[in-house]
Amino acid sequence: MKKHYSVKQLARLAGVSVRTLHLYDEIGLLKPSVRTEAGYRLYEEKELLRLQQILFYKELDFPLKDIGDILDDPGFDRIRALEGHRAALLARKDRIDNLLTTIEKTIFHLKKGGVMLSHEELYEGLPKEKAEGWRKEAWERWGKDAVEKSEMQLLTMTREDLKGLKTAFADNWKKLAAFSNSDPASPEVQEAVRLHYQQIRQFWGTASEPDPQWKAYKCLGEMYTQDHRYTVIDGQSNPAFAEFLCKAIAHFVEEEQK
Amino acid sequence: MKKHYSVKQLARLAGVSVRTLHLYDEIGLLKPSVRTEAGYRLYEEKELLRLQQILFYKELDFPLKDIGDILDDPGFDRIRALEGHRAALLARKDRIDNLLTTIEKTIFHLKKGGVMLSHEELYEGLPKEKAEGWRKEAWERWGKDAVEKSEMQLLTMTREDLKGLKTAFADNWKKLAAFSNSDPASPEVQEAVRLHYQQIRQFWGTASEPDPQWKAYKCLGEMYTQDHRYTVIDGQSNPAFAEFLCKAIAHFVEEEQK
DNA sequence: ATAGGCTATGACGTAGGGTAAGAGTCAAAT
DNA sequence: ATTTGACTCTTACCCTACGTCATAGCCTAT
Secondary structure (H helix, E strand, C coil): CCCCECHHHHHHHHCCCHHHHHHHHHCCCCCCCEECCCCCEEECHHHHHHHHHHHHHHHCCCCHHHHHHHHHCCCCCHHHHHHHHHHHHHHHHHHHHHHHHHHHHHHHHHHHCCCCCCHHHHHCCCCHHHHHHHHHHHHHHHHHHHHCCCHHHHHHCCHHHHHHHHHHHHHHHHHHHHCCCCCCCCHHHHHHHHHHHHHHHHHHCCCCCCCCCHHHHHHHHHHHHHCHHHHCECCECCHHHHHHHHHHHHHHHHHHHC | CCCCECHHHHHHHHCCCHHHHHHHHHCCCCCCCEECCCCCEEECHHHHHHHHHHHHHHHCCCCHHHHHHHHHCCCCCHHHHHHHHHHHHHHHHHHHHHHHHHHHHHHHHHHCCCCCCCHHHHHCCCCHHHHHHHHHHHHHHHHHHHHHHHHHHHHCCCHHHHHHHHHHHHHHHHHHHHCCCCCCCCHHHHHHHHHHHHHHHHHHCCCCCCCCCHHHHHHHHHHHHHCHHHHCECCECCHHHHHHHHHHHHHHHHHHHC
């Protein structure tokens, strides 16, 4: 004396749409126990139970594919699945937190008429000589206009971003130093140089400007060979690295200008 | 002497894919300033700036359609858009927090040796007809919400919790039965009914919901008078008890609703 | 002239269904 | 017996924001 539910009945019971049941049948996630000769889907209690389980995992934002795997494989490591999912959720939460920070800053700035981060803040924490050097170079060669930042740049630059940018820059710098004996034109080196270029533009606050500033960037490369303070690593001068870097940058600029 | 960027150049500068630029062109979000005779897209500085703005809002998870509206309408209330978006993000964050709570509880219980509790287990020890009846009633009358919450509840409930709940329910049930000949409105009876109500809400998995579900609860009382299987005690039907209980519940609900 | 790199359009795929269209099925009321 | 109305079936296009081919045209260097 089995109770049979039609699609609509089951859908109503579980609070999902008929289309959903059709879909679940189609992808093999929940198949009706019987089909009438007319092709009607009939479900029984066990399908109802399975549907409940499905809805539970769905509430936890599991993709349907994973739900199927979990339910169909009794030996499935549910705990690991849940933990992985937890990590994903945490990451999403982090991201949302960042977005909220940015959005609140933006609202604030828009209301204030848009004041932004200062250069002092930008260079905060970096060796003073380097900061001074870069800023002076920028100002002398391209004037105030070039140093002006776009609204975008300022709005998206939270202190956390800045911190991240700084460490990313340091990382890449080390990477470049490690390449010192390689071919300056090799793809790996050029890749790192491209990143360096983008980071430098960010430090200059000109990342969103149309002018790519190739000349300026090339000058920076030459500056490294003339002023060895910039290529000090672990308190130790490194003229070979400066030479290497200058070549790599020159190559990069030439390739880009084509 | 305008600088022109090809798709690939622009894509590299901005860190997006060529496909993305094709798409933005297609949907009118970012059109190239020029097309060569061969159909090649050429972008200028102003497109680069616009693209930066687009990417800014995209980072904030705005849908492309909204970004277009924001950028194309200079009178657009950006602050309100941002605030609305902020609210949406907060809601998403809340939801994720809830999911995390549930997922952590679930992991905890699974680690405790709790396999997922089944409905059989939930109703284990209780007369089968009752189990069936309650479950069916819940599904038919309140559908998805009740069922889903119930599932959640199940997963976050240890066997000890469940056992305790069951015995407490049985105790209270006996207590109520013993009152059968008293005044349904008397304080003692009403006290027991209140407990019964709370327990029922726990079985339904709706104990933490703001909605008190008075109607549903009253229905349950009436069901007792119509289906005497629910009020069987020691294998013996008890219509008088059912009547009594129905009245007591009705009184309780009326008092609470005031 | 040919190779190799860039570009174009078009089409299909993603997750989880919504929203039909067109046609068949079933039970009850006429 | 037939019509109505409620269901049901399959097929198939729509949504986001692109990724990933496939095929073909364009451009430049050797």
